Amino acid sequence: MTLLILGLLLFLGTHSLGIVAWQGRDAMVAKLGELPFKAIYSLISVIGLVLIVIGYGQARMDPVILYQPPDFLRHLTMLLVLIAFPALLAAYFPGRIQQTLKHPMLVAVKAWALGHLLVNGSLADVLLFGGFLVWAVADRISLKRRPQRAIPQLPGSKANDAIVIVGGLALYAAFAFWLHPVLFGVPVMR
Missing domain, CATH: 1.10.287 (Helix Hairpins)
Incomplete structure (x- = not known):
């Protein structure tokens, strides 16, 4: 630990x-x-x-188990992570999605971390996912008080929203059906 x-x-x-x-x-x-x-x-x-x-x-x-989450929360986690992947891409592809989310990378981290906290109840899980969630919330709050730095990204385009959605869904599918079990030993689809 x-x-x-x-x-x-x-x-x-x-x-x-x-x-x-x-x-x-x-x-x-x-x-x-x-x-x-x-x-x-x-x-x-x-x-x-x-x-x-x-x-x-x-x-x-x-593992040190802190809580045993109910199985039905897996579906909510899958929805939150489904939001996380396009939000992650939206950080680098300017468009309406990026404008709507304001800080899409932080939205992605918060959705990913919260989703994983819902289905993982060990101390290590709470430290890992809770740490990232607290960090993302604190960073979002601090962004209201500090000057913004430029984030490297592609030029704005109407096609970027389509790239964000299609690319995000493709990444989600790759992780849900293949990468998550291979990298982390935990199947998403049971």
Whole structure:
């Protein structure tokens, strides 16, 4: 469990610089330069992500069960994750969906995390998915008080909404029917 917690602290900690210290983040970029800052940020994030994967895998071997979710919540989870994939793509494909969601990446993280909290009741699950959910909510709230940075994305187009929907549904199907069981050992469709 220690590796999972350390990984979450590193990964979500680096991603929280904009929430708790956006001016400090800007000062670090000014002092180090953008490329060195991004290199350090990325390295810490990757180390955190690796620790999350290893720590979560270890914690699943000897789970501490906090609650046993009812089976019918799987359907709600599938709906929330269905929303998450197009929202994730909408972050990079400007269109009406992106405008409507305002911060589609955070919508995707919140839908993914909440959905997984509904069907997973171990301590590791609560730490992992709850940590990401709390981070996404805090980041969304902080976006109302801090200046917006440009997000790299494709030029706006009417076709982008179609790309977001079709691509999101294709990603969802790939994960639901193939990737989730292969990568995580948990079948989505039972």
